[in-house]
Amino acid sequence: MEHTSANPTGPLHVGRARNPIIGDTIARILKKAGYDVSTEYYADDMGKQAAILTWAVETLKDIREPENTKEDHRLVGYYQAANRHMEEDERVKEEIEDLLYRCEHGDAGALQKIKDTCQRSLQGILETMERLNIGYDRITWESDFVLNGDVSAVVDMLKSSRYAVEEDGAYYLNLEEFAGEFKIHGRSARVFFQRNDGTSLYPTRDMAYHLDKINRCDIALNILGEDHKLQSKQVVIGLSIILNERARAEKNGWCFEKGCIEPIFYSFVTLPEGKMSTRSGRVVFIDDLLDEAKIRALDEVRKRRTDISEGEMDDIAELVGTGAVRYNIIRVQADKKMVFRWEDALNFEGGSAPFVQYSHARAKSILRKAGYASLDSEVDYKHLSSLLKDEAEIALIKELNRFPDVIRDCTNGRKAHPLASYAQSVASAFNQFYRYVPVLRGNGEERAARLVLVDATAIVLAGILDTLGIVAPERM
RNA sequence: GGGCUCGUGGCUUAGUCAGGAUAUAGCACUGGCCUUCUAAGCCAGUGGUCAGGGGUUCGAAUCCCCUCGGGCCCGCCA
Structure with a gap:
């Protein structure tokens, strides 16, 4: 699973937040379904953006770096000034x-300089991701494929194919032959893979990377913005040429003998006033959103808890705030456009992570008060479950039972938003049960049976939240 | 010009792939519920020609065709 993969030239804004959150959540879903999943960030230290940033850090001496902040925020000023x-x-x-020319021709010093700068910026990005409970099994650097010769090998193979055309010293592929099945025509069917100065282009390096990926896995999933749809097809066609094997279209992507490539696309997040832009300042950084969410959550905790320490309130605020942000983004189907609104992102009521987290905390609270430990082999659960006959109990049990089906549906369709809807349904069913069916005041076996149901609910809610990458709190 | 995609109450959204009965939730709004396991909760109510038109079908938000509207792409950028 490749996700995020944003150019490490500055802090991530909310417009980019969908990528890591969708990627991480689908990776978690697939793991739940039994797949062996590995995640990676493809870091571009070869492109123009990276070179611009590096040039600026080296050359511009009058940039005032902001203090008390992360590396990505410190460097973004250079990038803006260089532009x-x-x-x-x-x-x-x-x-x-x-x-760039020196990099492409293997100038180790130039490559190292760019990589160093990108690494600094990436460090900041990774810290933000960590706060969102998102980590990577591997960082793959684009420059590696130039250094190890993969890119020039790809260029050679493409050049020697019958699709290659030379134009003023540069080379492109004429993909008209693939027009029918891939629906690319006219200008879209021309893809340049080498400049007239001999350097490679992004699609070329991407082909080398994908070749590498399908040698390392059976299914290469890739979270991409909708602007990459055409480019993604071009990479698949490029691989068809290199492997001398037509990719066959399957439900979620394209497959070769070696493995499948499955892009997952999402539409952009915009602000009510339009597209986000770091340069114009019309932008909301993820870091700022997370800070604001935490502040808001802390207010809410203070309103209702006077019995816990400042430290505990702070911990709760952090997990509620970050949970709310993740949930708000994952709840919408990936291919629908999203307009970012503070009021939605900071909603802690119905249709939010805190709503689900709160239900979990309530369940845990009951179990704590009852001194309930865990399942006990001495207990006849079949008998106990036959005692659960209340409408709210039955509805809750049926809801809990759907968990595997939801995971299966999400897995098959490579999507995450149904899990968010399901989280609401379970939490809502539990809240109704909570309102109408007393657990601790129940007597004997009835109480025992209800405690098991509460425990089951807590287990399912924790499972859902964990799959969503959201912390399930013991108390709120 | 060509291609892709989205369009469901005031706002956000599920359901569309695998067509079935009164179309799902949330926010907002109105009115109730804390001497009951945490009210970040629960209950009730207002609100929808599922963008529009045509077709297939016993039956269409869902499938097919056309139109309109929004977004994205078509660079020797990434």
Whole structure:
């Protein structure tokens, strides 16, 4: 599962938040379904953006770095300034192009410089991800494929194919032959893979990377913005040419003998006033959203708890705030556009993570008060379950039973949002049960039976939340 | 110009792939419920020609065709 893969040139904004959250959640779902999943971040340290940032860090000395912040926020000012310099001065552009040229031709010093800068920025991004409970099994650097010769091998194979066309010293593939099955026509069917100065282009390096990926797994999942739809097809066709094997279309993607490539696309997140843009300042950074969510959550905790320490309130606020952010993003079907609104992102009521977390905390609270430990082999559960006859009990049991079906549905369709809906259904069913069926005041076997149901609910809610990458609190 | 995608109450959204009975929730709004296991909760109510039109079908939000509207892509950027 490849996800996030944002250029490490600055902090991630909310417009990019869908990628890691969808990727991480689907990875968790697939693990739940029994797949062996490995996640990775494909970091671009070869492209123009990376070169621009590196040039700026080396050259510009008058940038005021913000203090008390993460590396990604410290560096973004350089990136913004470099873009302005580039527009005003042709020589800047040339210097950056020269840096790229040296990288592409294996200049170890130049490559190392860019990688160092990107690594600093990536460090900040990874910290944000960690806060969202998102980690990576592997970071794959784009430059590795230049250094190990994979990119030039891809270029050679493409050049020697009958699809290659030369134009003013540059090369592109004519993909018209694939037009029918891939629905690419006209200009879309021309994809350049080498510049006239001999350097490679992004699709070329992406082909090398995908070749590497399908040698390492059976299914290569890839979370991409909808702007990458055409590019994704071009990579698959490129691989068809290189492997001399037509990719066959399957439900979730394309397959070769070696393995499948399955892109998962999502639409962009915009602000009510339009598209986010770091340069214009019309942007909400994920870090700021998480901070604000925590502040809001802390207010709510203070309103209702006076019996716990500041430290515990802070912990609860953090897990409620980050949970709310993850839930708000994962609840919407990936291919529907999203408009970011603070009021939705910070909603802690119905249709939110805190609603589900609260139900879990309530269940745990009952179990604590009852001194309930865990399942006991001495107990006749079949008999106990026959005592659960109340409408609310039956409805809750039926709801809990759906968990495997929901995981299966999400797995088959490579989607995560049904799990968010399911979380609401379970929490809602439990809240109704909670309101109408007394557990602790029940007598004898009835009480025992209800405690088991509460325990089952807590287990399912914790399972759902864990799969959503959200913490299930013992108390709130 | 070509291709992809979305369009469900005031707002957000499920259901669309595998067509079935009064279309799912949430937010907002109105009115109730804390001497009961945490009210981040529960109950009741208002609100929808499922973008529009045509077709297939005993039956369409769902399948097919057309139209309209939003988004995205078609670069020797990534």
